[in-house]
Amino acid sequence: MSGAGLSPQIWKSLLQEVEKPGRYLGNEVNSVTKDPAQVRLRVALVFPDAYEMGESHVGLKILYDILNRDPEIWAERVYAPWTDMEAALERHRVPLFSLESKRPLKDFDLIGITLPYELVYTNIITILKSGGVPLWQKDRVKGDPVVIGGGSCAFNPEPIAEFFDAVVVGDGEELIHSLARQILAYKESAQTREALLKEMTRSRGVYVPSFFEVDYKEDGSVRKIRPLLEGYAGVAKATVTNLDQAAYPRAPIVPNINVIHDRIGVEVQRGCVRGCRFCQAGYIYRPERQRSPDTVKDIVAKSLASTGQEEVSLLSLSVGDYDCLNPLLNDLFDTYEKDRVSISLPATRTETLTPEVIQQVKRVRKSGFTMAPEAGTPRMRRLINKGNAREDLMRAVDNVFREGWRLIKFYYMCGLPMETEADLMGIAEEALQALAIGRRYTRGAEIHVGCSSFVPKPFTPFQWEPQLSMAEVEAKHAQLRLALRMPGIKFKTHGLTMSYLEGVFSRGDRRLARTLVRAHELGCRFDEWDEKLDFAAWQRAFAETGLDPDFYVTRRRERDEVLPWDHLFVDMKKSFLWEELEASHDLAFIEDCSTGKxxxxxxxxFRKVLNVNYRYLPETEKAQAHSTRGRVLKTEAEQSLAHPPAENQKYQAPPTVQRIRARFTKLGEAAFLSHLDLATLLHRALKRAKIPVGYSQGFNPAMRVSLSPPQPVGVESEAEFMDLELTAFVPPEELLRRVNEVLPAGIALTEARTLTTKVRSLNAAMREQVYAIDVRGDGISGDLPDRVTHLKNSPEVRIERRRAKEQKSVDIRPYIKDIEVVAPNQLHLVTRFGQTSGSIRPSEVLQALFPEGTGGWSASRIRKVDAHFEVE
Ligand code: SF4
Incomplete structure (x- = not known):
């Protein structure tokens, strides 16, 4: 087993001591490893949340791809260690390491930390501390990594600013390589850290917090943000002006374990200029820039081929505004329907949810529909400039239910500025009206209503507005819960305390860094995870650092107040935001500037930085960009291209022509994959190898592959099996070769044969499992043969079995067919399977051999070496 930079024993112990070892394995398909001798700059790209939250983050994937194109730079990944791993690292005195080379974080030259949301700030402290990197920027010296942040929280990074050498405000992909090269020059010369930071300020979008000082008034608000470097009074954001030409990975990393967005994400558009007044992303990512449909199709084709994934998500803040959406969907479905690839769209504006779009999306899989009306009445939607009429919403609901969906998820906020009782109860009215529409089509119609509390954000017109207190939000949630208590409706709220803390840090200032450090000392980690958030510890941290969280959350700011982020994103006019706030009071509607003024x-x-949209032209002409102040409105020609799929486009699964049984290994780190993750990994490998495996019919077609019964996580195996149903004949030896070419280390097909007779499923046909066990541990004293003889002679062998929360006494003797000591401390074990109900784990036999405790066998290596099936 290889942990690269770690000793094999420590690596194995770490994996055994954590709940989800798959989070730390690395070695995924398309991850990059390089020869360290050829590399001059080592970069750690950090996502400060658990692997399954961060793996699918598109921004990090883009930077990983760009940096690794340079042969002298090796970009690796680091995710926040879950609390069990943090404790294990501490126990073994091992610093946090990267996924690819298992190198300690402190040994990297550049650490790039994504700042996706505020509630990961304590995880940043964990990462830097357990990685052996000085937390405060002022404490780092030449030889320490340069720590750079970026992401949506970079627009007000003040609460964590003093942990960073620099923060990239805006789009990072055109900056990252030149910054990395600057850091390489600094590393290989006598240049001082300060000189490096000064040089970095010359790039648009780079914020160096140590070149600003903040004075506060007695009332706690900011008196002045004082620049300390001449000519560096504020930061303009970096903007990718030609998204179509910008780098985008065509071979994204394929996760080994189940992650939150387990699909290929293709960004079709960046920025949204609808002007929703609550939405920070709508302001900070302006202007609206689209990728051409040709580029999108190229990314989709190459990513599907390189990953074997089966779902593509078209990403944008408002995907319905992508001008070529309908013809693009048509092309994608026409191309990939036969491969059972589904295309999903994120939450879509209701007026863009046309019947054509709905019909396209359901062609392969019926992914759920999420709609985000945001507010409960047209009045409030006008106030926040969302502007949807209730009729539009209900028309979209009708379309979705008519097309066969049974469930629609609505997303609302409560606590928006100037919200009335009628606005709040409008949420319930709309949910009930939607349910009534759904029931016209199906008695099982369901509406799920998610309601969060509004958190005002910097660089929005509501940045001056107070956020509701937790008590006020709780009362509103209670009112809605009561109004929505009925069959067919589920009501869910977002954590009150989470929204409150998000409110503190999204409009926070530098003084909060001390509170963050204290909260971390008090155990706060993963604050956006319900089961981890410890609000009492947070309250103590605020009290002990002398800060009142309400000062940041529930206070209205005056127009002339200096806001902690006033020196950042200086292009966005503060006067424009204030006018928009006033316009909201008058319910004045502002136009989408890509179609209006x-x-x-x-x-x-308006030279390089401006809205860029594409329109789809018929036949041979390519889609063309329209770099204008206004988006070109749809023409007759493109409407005609956006035809709905015909009825005869319904997919017919081809018949099975060949059944193959293949044997494969699961060795080394691969043993730490769960059964489900292993199945997904194999499915994707079969796709990459272009093996024509059939699919089931129905709304959620599944690949016709079945695996032998699962092995416990951590048990290696040379004898796993899978049955495949193919729709075209493939010689077994060719299948072996093609699949082995794309499998990751530790997993390999060793045999394949065509099944000629009808056989029972692997699960039903398996009779025995054979294990080789190398018994290792502190308690080994040479008496293993006696223990084995005693066990064999016992008519009954009881162990205590703990599964989930249950513990019971089980007699495992009937399941042990044979057990022998074949060499010193080497066991040969044969267990029965499927002959009586239930089965046993090999570790339970060790448990029985060493009733005094696990010390005797905890370091044992268990390997399944064979399996016997009933005679075919
Ligand atoms: S077109 Fe005008 S309103 Fe729209 S993003 Fe550009 S400057 Fe702002």
Whole structure:
């Protein structure tokens, strides 16, 4: 087993001591390893949350791809260690390491930390501390890594600013390589850290917090943000002006374990200029820039081939505004329907949810529909500039139910500025009206309503507005819960305390860094995870650092107040945001500037920085960009291309022509994959190898592959099996070769044969499992043969079995067919399977051999070496 930079024993112990070892394995398909001798700069790209939350983050994948194109740079990944891993690292005195080379974080030259949401701030402290990196920027010296942040929280990074050497405000992909090269030059010269940071300020979008000092008034608000470097009074954000030409990975990493967005994400558009007044992303990512449909199709084709994944998600803040959406969907479904690839769209504006789009999306799989009306009445939707009429919403609901969906998820906020009782209860009215529409089509119609509390964000018109207190939000949630208590409706709220803490840090200032450090000392970690958030510890941290969280959350700011983020994103005019706040009071509606008139927010220079949209032209002409102040409205020609799929486009599964049984290994680190993760990994490998495996019929077609019964996590195996149903003949030896070419280390097909007679499933036909066990542990004293003889002679062998929360006494003797000591401390074990109900784990036999405790066998290596099936 290889932990690269770690000793094999420590690596194995770490994996055995944590709940989800798959989070730390690395070695995924398309992850990059390089020869360290050829590399001059080592970069750690950090996502400060658990692997399954961060793996699918598109921004990190883009940077990973760009940096690794340079042969002299090796970018690796680091995710926040879950609390069990943090404790294990501490126990073994091992610093946090990267996924690829298992190198300690402190040994990297550049650490790039994604700042996706505020509630990961304590995880950043964990990562730097357990990685052996000085937390405070002022404490780092030449030889320490340069720590750079970036992401949506970079627009107000003040609570964590003093942990960073620099923060990239805006799009990072055109900056990252030149910053890395600057850091390489600094590393290989006598240049001082300060000189490096000064040089970095010359790049648009780079914020160096140590070149600013903040003075506070007696009332706690900011008096002045003082620049300390001449000519560096504020930061303009970095903007990718030609998204179509910007780098985008075509071979994204394929996760080994189940992650939150386990699909290929293709960003079709960046920025949204609808002007929703609550939405920070709508302001900080302006202007609206689209990728051409040709580029999108190229990314989709190459990513599917390189990953074997079966789902593509078209990403954008408002995907319905992507001008070529319908013809693009048509092309993608026409191309990939036969491969059972589904295309999903994120939450879509209701007026863009046309019947054509709905029909396209359901062609392969019926992914759920999520709609985000945000507010409960047209009045409030106008106030926040969302503007959807209730009729539009209900028309979309009708379309979705008519097309066969049974469930629609609605997403709302409560606590928006100037919210009335009628606005709040409008949420319940809309949910009930939608349910009534659904029931016209199916008695089982369901509406799920998610309601969070509004958190005002920097660089939005509501940045001056107070956030509701937790008590006020709780009362509103209670009212809605009561109004929505009925069959067919589920009501769910977002954590009150989470929204409150998010409110503190999203509009926070530098003084909060001390509170973060204290909260971390008090055990706060993974604050966006319900089961981890410890609000009492947070309250103590605020009290002990002398800060009142309400000062940041529930206070209204005056127009002339200096806001902690005023020196950042200086293109966005503060006066424009204030006028928008006033406009909201008058329910004045502002137009989408890609189709209507420019409202002069300050972001575009109208030379390079401006809205860029594509329109789809018929036949041979390519889609064309329209770099104008206004989006070109849809023409007759493109409407005609956006035809709905015909009825005869319904997929017919081809018949099975060949059944193959293959044997495969699961060795080394692969033994730490769960059964489900192993199945997904094999499915994707079969796809990459272009093996024509059939699919079941129905709304959620499944690949016709079945695996032998699962082995416990950590048990290696040379004798796993899978049965495949193919729709075209493939010689077994060719299947072996093609699949082995794309499998990761530790997993390999060793045999394959065509099944000629009808055989029972692997699960039903398996009779025995054979294990080789190398018994290792502190308690080994040479008496293993006596223990084995005693066990064999016992008519009954009881162990205590703990599964989930249950513990019971089980006699495992009937399941042990044979057990022998074949060499010193080497056991040969044959267990029965499927002959009586239930089965046993090999570790339970060790448990029985060493009733005094696990010390005798905890370091044992268990390997399944064979399996016997009933005679075919
Ligand atoms: S400057 Fe005008 S066109 Fe550009 S994003 Fe702002 S409002 Fe839209």
């Amino acid at each position: 420019c409202s002069d927010c300050g972001v575009c220079d």
